[in-house]
Amino acid sequence: MMKDGKTNRTRIIGLRLTPEEFDKIKRKWKASTCQKLSDYIRRLLFEKPIITTYRNKTEDDAIAELSRLRTELNRIGNNYNQVVKRLHTLQNLDEFKRWFISYEVEKRTLSNKVEEIKKHMQKLVEKWLQS
Numbered sequence: 001m002m003k004d005g006k007t008n009r010t011r012i013i014g015l016r017l018t019p020e021e022f023d024k025i026k027r028k029w030k031a032s033t034c035q036k037l038s039d040y041i042r043r044l045l046f047e048k049p050i051i052t053t054y055r056n057k058t059e060d061d062a063i064a065e066l067s068r069l070r071t072e073l074n075r076i077g078n079n080y081n082q083v084v085k086r087l088h089t090l091q092n093l094d095e096f097k098r099w100f101i102s103y104e105v106e107k108r109t110l111s112n113k114v115e116e117i118k119k120h121m122q123k124l125v126e127k128w129l130q131s
Contacts, residue, residue, distance in 0.1 A: 028040070031052050033050075033051040033053060058127055062120070065120055069117050073114075073117075076110045087099055097121075
């Protein structure tokens with residue numbers, strides 16, 4: 001043992017694997033919480049517990065949906081900002097009318113997306129509470 005409590009590992013074991021064998025080990029290592037492959041192999045060799053992670057399809061789907069909605073909201077927000085900037089440059093009534101119509105469409109789109117997010121979040125909360 002070294003002074004700082006870490007083990008001084010000086011011995012190396014060489015091991016040759018087929019690409020398929022290595023891929024199998026790598027997949028299992030990536031599914032674990034081990035940060036390093038050497039730590040994963042050491043735990044296997046010395047029969048220490050290995051914590052594996054799992055994917056929850058419901059959560060994965062929710063994250064994908066929220067990501068999609070976030071992208072859409074960002075797009076709508078950018079459009080809204082452009083419209084507001086344009087408003088500051090309008091010179092006559094016709095331009096203002098066109099802007100107002102455009103604004104109403106964006107406002108409706110934003111409102112619909114916000115409602116969609118609320119419904120999706122409510123579904124997530126209900127699923128989470130059932131667990």
